[in-house]
Amino acid sequence: MADDASVHLRTCPLCEAMCGLEVSVANGRVGRIVPDARDVWSRGYICPKGVVLGDLHHDPDRLRAPMVRDGSEWKPVSWAEAFRVAERKLHAVIEREGKDAVATYIGNPTAHNFSLSRYVGAFIAFSGLTQLYSAGTVDQWPKNLVCALMYGGMWSIPVPDLDRTSYLLMLGANPAASQGSLLAAPDVLGRLDAIRSRGGKVVVVDPRRTATAAHADEWLPLRPGTDAALLLAIAQTLFAEQRVRVDHLAAHVDGLAELERLIAPFTPEAVAEACAVPAPTIRRIARELSDARPAAVYGRIGTCNQEFGTLASWLVEVVNILTGNLDRPGGSMFADPVAWSMISLRPPDQIDGFQLGRWRSRVRGAPEVLGQYPVSCLAEEITAPGAGQIKALITVAGNPVISTPDAGKLDAALPRLECMISVDNYLNETTRHADVILPGLSPLEQPHYDEMIWSWAIRNAAKYSAAIFPPPPERPAEWEILLTLAALANGQRADDISVAQLDDMFFFGLAATLASDPHSRIAGRYVAEIAAATDGRGPERLLDFAVRVGPHGDAYGADPAGLTLARVQAEPHGIDKGPLAPRLPAALQTPNRRIELTPAWISADLPRLQRRLQRRADDLLLVSRRHLRSNNSWMHNVEKLVRGRDRCTLLIHPDDAHRFGVTDGAPARVSSEAGSIVVPAEVSDEMMPGVVSLPHGWGHDLDGVQLSVAARHAGVNNNLLAPGTLVDVPSGNAIVNGIPVQVGPLSHATSG
Numbered sequence: 219m220a221d222d223a224s225v226h227l228r229t230c231p232l233c234e235a236m237c238g239l240e241v242s243v244a245n246g247r248v249g250r251i252v253p254d255a256r257d258v259w260s261r262g263y264i265c266p267k268g269v270v271l272g273d274l275h276h277d278p279d280r281l282r283a284p285m286v287r288d289g290s291e292w293k294p295v296s297w298a299e300a301f302r303v304a305e306r307k308l309h310a311v312i313e314r315e316g317k318d319a320v321a322t323y324i325g326n327p328t329a330h331n332f333s334l335s336r337y338v339g340a341f342i343a344f345s346g347l348t349q350l351y352s353a354g355t356v357d358q359w360p361k362n363l364v365c366a367l368m369y370g371g372m373w374s375i376p377v378p379d380l381d382r383t384s385y386l387l388m389l390g391a392n393p394a395a396s397q398g399s400l401l402a403a404p405d406v407l408g409r410l411d412a413i414r415s416r417g418g419k420v421v422v423v424d425p426r427r428t429a430t431a432a433h434a435d436e437w438l439p440l441r442p443g444t445d446a447a448l449l450l451a452i453a454q455t456l457f458a459e460q461r462v463r464v465d466h467l468a469a470h471v472d473g474l475a476e477l478e479r480l481i482a483p484f485t486p487e488a489v490a491e492a493c494a495v496p497a498p499t500i501r502r503i504a505r506e507l508s509d510a511r512p513a514a515v516y517g518r519i520g521t522c523n524q525e526f527g528t529l530a531s532w533l534v535e536v537v538n539i540l541t542g543n544l545d546r547p548g549g550s551m552f553a554d555p556v557a558w559s560m561i562s563l564r565p566p567d568q569i570d571g572f573q574l575g576r577w578r579s580r581v582r583g584a585p586e587v588l589g590q591y592p593v594s595c596l597a598e599e600i601t602a603p604g605a606g607q608i609k610a611l612i613t614v615a616g617n618p619v620i621s622t623p624d625a626g627k628l629d630a631a632l633p634r635l636e637c638m639i640s641v642d643n644y645l646n647e648t649t650r651h652a653d654v655i656l657p658g659l660s661p662l663e664q665p666h667y668d669e670m671i672w673s674w675a676i677r678n679a680a681k682y683s684a685a686i687f688p689p690p691p692e693r694p695a696e697w698e699i700l701l702t703l704a705a706l707a708n709g710q711r712a713d714d715i716s717v718a719q720l721d722d723m724f725f726f727g728l729a730a731t732l733a734s735d736p737h738s739r740i741a742g743r744y745v746a747e748i749a750a751a752t753d754g755r756g757p758e759r760l761l762d763f764a765v766r767v768g769p770h771g772d773a774y775g776a777d778p779a780g781l782t783l784a785r786v787q788a789e790p791h792g793i794d795k796g797p798l799a800p801r802l803p804a805a806l807q808t809p810n811r812r813i814e815l816t817p818a819w820i821s822a823d824l825p826r827l828q829r830r831l832q833r834r835a836d837d838l839l840l841v842s843r844r845h846l847r848s849n850n851s852w853m854h855n856v857e858k859l860v861r862g863r864d865r866c867t868l869l870i871h872p873d874d875a876h877r878f879g880v881t882d883g884a885p886a887r888v889s890s891e892a893g894s895i896v897v898p899a900e901v902s903d904e905m906m907p908g909v910v911s912l913p914h915g916w917g918h919d920l921d922g923v924q925l926s927v928a929a930r931h932a933g934v935n936n937n938l939l940a941p942g943t944l945v946d947v948p949s950g951n952a953i954v955n956g957i958p959v960q961v962g963p964l965s966h967a968t969s970g
């Protein structure tokens with residue numbers, strides 16, 4: 219490995235672009251990182267975050283030993299000691315109150331981490347803990363819900379086929395910053411340019427004229443929260459002008475007539491004022507979409523964590539279907555990843571179609587959706603006394619004190635827990651409340667192969683990266699930490715746990731599940747045969763299995779020329795199996811293997827949208843934004859990424875700045891029903907009037923946080939302004955885009 223000077227190929231684990239990198243190492247330290255031009259997937263693409271993997275690895279603030287808290291003092295302890303403390307604390311709660319008093323919060327890096335992404339499901343299944351919260355309900359829950367109901371899998375998410383489309387309508391996404399989301403594609407902007415240079419068109423719908431909009435033919439500003447109305451009017455136009463062409467989809471779709479009836483009232487004229495988009499523009503977009511062959515509609519975070527996240531996400535699919543663009547090259551397609559992903563399994567309790575609202579949250583009575591309550595319920599479930607009150611919390615790679623609505627309430631609630639255990643690499647705004655922090659390995663100390671992301675990638679490819687540095691002796695990988703925590707939750711003693719045994723249970727359980735699935739490539743095979751053909755443990759064994767049962771795998775001998783993990787490893791720049799191919803009806807997992815166009819759970823929300831169209835427009839709405847050099851809340855501790863101009867600013871249109879007495883560069887006060895913050899204003903006509911924008915992920919100046927660089931670039935937390943009661947009704951997803959706010963100069967607000 220990495221003692222003398224050496225160069226290592228490595229897939230960047232930081233975002234969905236999955237860029238191939240060349241990492242130079244000398245004397246145990248990471249040196250230059252450059253893009254791997256021969257990577258079959260990213261072909262030399264990179265962003266400024268990829269080059270700081272070494273800074274993350276060597277960050278003195280990154281935890282390398284488990285930490286136990288005593289009052290406000292932290293001390294590093296041995297792993298055995300840390301698990302014993304976790305056992306004592308957790309068992310005390312469970313013995314007295316039962317497992318319902320224990321909640322788990324799963325955060326975003328889970329999706330990008332070799333161990334966590336494969337073992338968080340094992341943790342949930344084996345721990346028997348049912349109070350599950352995640353960053354998913356501030357993110358893509360509406361998409362998960364829509365795809366579960368329409369296509370039968372919560373992760374059966376079609377992706378716009380960027381490289382072959384001739385028209386892209388993109389709503390609520392800014393890949394110039396995010397690099398693509400639920401859309402894995404390196405260099406999205408270059409691909410947008412390519413659409414245009416081959417004669418196609420790109421339209422960006424966003425209240426902000428983003429850097430992505432600069433790569434589009436047309437920027438369409440719209441009032442936050444009204445994407446669903448816009449898309450309804452587009453769909454209505456398609457029907458009204460006899461432009462509905464479901465083509466090849468006709469044989470797979472149920473509910474077309476009902477859809478036409480439901481959306482009839484939503485004419486362009488009926489929605490134009492609420493959307494702030496003129497009716498003729500809406501009609502024109504509908505016609506362009508229907509004339510362009512092929513075309514794709516894509517909606518992301520701005521269409522999800524907003525007032526009508528589910529309706530908007532549903533209508534993205536609906537318009538793709540009505541224009542005949544679902545499952546068509548250049549339209550919106552289902553990936554078929556080289557390595558089979560666990561996320562394609564239906565939850566065991568949802569086999570016969572998804573049941574929703576099976577139980578309700580204790581305090582506000584929110585229905586569960588796909589097994590979760592809105593994360594904004596967490597604070598009240600911790601603080602409101604009574605049976606079922608949450609007394610223990612396990613966080614896994616999450617920073618909800620920054621990332622979730624009503625952040626101040628959660629921050630105040632966490633100290634009331636009797637037990638908090640965090641699997642996390644930093645002592646930050648959330649984990650400072652923990653009793654025990656269990657750090658994972660650095661990404662460079664473990665192999666990498668994305669588990670979920672390939673399920674919505676624009677090509678079917680595969681690439682494996684080996685660890686660059688050996689894991690320090692005695693340090694468990696995160697999959698071992700998760701299995702240990704699961705066993706602790708089940709009443710086992712820390713000293714008695716056999717991780718290997720649990721891992722075998724998990725592996726053979728998965729093998730048995732696929733062997734009994736008539737659609738799998740190992741249908742009817744014996745688990746013993748699979749077991750005999752496999753060795754190793756942990757995520758690598760699972761990965762070998764996933765490759766072998768995948769569409770190009772050897773299926774354990776059924777196709778001897780097929781792929782195994784060893785064969786993937788033999789191609790360090792990756793294996794490319796080409797662009798996406800049509801997958802209907804195989805991609806469908808609905809009980810009748812057909813697409814449900816108008817699920818009742820979703821269409822029941824249309825009256826709420828009707829009421830919004832009647833509502834008087836708010837004066838000023840707050841939306842969120844991302845920056846290329848940030849990653850949610852946790853990369854502000856890298857000097858190279860935070861130096862330069864302050865990025866945590868309130869973007870405001872000059873007319874609004876004038877109207878509210880705010881000047882460029884001066885502090886402004888922003889207030890909402892939930893709270894009030896002070897932040898420098900940045901006056902810019904890139905905002906549409908009536909909408910202001912703040913980045914999320916900032917606010918690092920809290921006591922006890924051990925992030926020396928981030929503390930000097932603290933910024934403010936925009937989730938102090940997001941009322942936790944605001945959720946998209948069908949999904950329970952938080953509304954953090956489109957929050958009514960008041961803005962004024964600091965002086966006014968303080969004297970008033």
Ligand SMILES: Nc1nc2c(c(=O)[nH]1)N[C@H]1C(S)=C(S)[C@@H](COP(=O)(O)OP(=O)(O)OC[C@H]3O[C@@H](n4cnc5c(=O)[nH]c(N)nc54)[C@H](O)[C@@H]3O)O[C@H]1N2
Pocket residue numbers: 324325326327331353356357358519523614615616617618620621622641642643644646648657658661696842843849850851852914915936937940954
């Ligand atoms: N206002 C507003 N709020 C938002 C959003 C928004 O657009 N606006 N976006 C939402 C979205 S889309 C998301 S995904 C959420 C994110 O919400 P979270 O997932 O809660 O937040 P992150 O900032 O991603 O926090 C990641 C945590 O994981 C830790 N970590 C990083 N790498 C590793 C690792 O390898 N292993 C372990 N164990 N820990 C690790 C970090 O130290 C940090 O504590 O925020 C949401 N919140």
Ligand SMILES: Nc1nc2c(c(=O)[nH]1)N[C@H]1C(S)=C(S)[C@@H](COP(=O)(O)OP(=O)(O)OC[C@H]3O[C@@H](n4cnc5c(=O)[nH]c(N)nc54)[C@H](O)[C@@H]3O)O[C@H]1N2
Pocket residue numbers: 233326357389390391392393395396397398399423424425426428440441442443444445518519520521524841842843844845846847848849850851911955956
């Ligand atoms: N550099 C970087 N990359 C990231 C992340 C990061 O923090 N930094 N986070 C990662 C994560 S967890 C995710 S989920 C993805 C998200 O990836 P994207 O979905 O591309 O997210 P954003 O870049 O926040 O862009 C969202 C856009 O929606 C707009 N918007 C807000 N409200 C509305 C609305 O009501 N309607 C419409 N049409 N638009 C609206 C905003 O102005 C913004 O331009 O990015 C991922 N990649």
Ligand code: SF4
Pocket residue numbers: 230231232233234235236237263264265266267268269397
């Ligand atoms: S775009 Fe940047 S952060 Fe994302 S994978 Fe590539 S180098 Fe890493």
Ligand SMILES: [Mo]
Pocket residue numbers: 326357
């Ligand atoms: Mo996210």
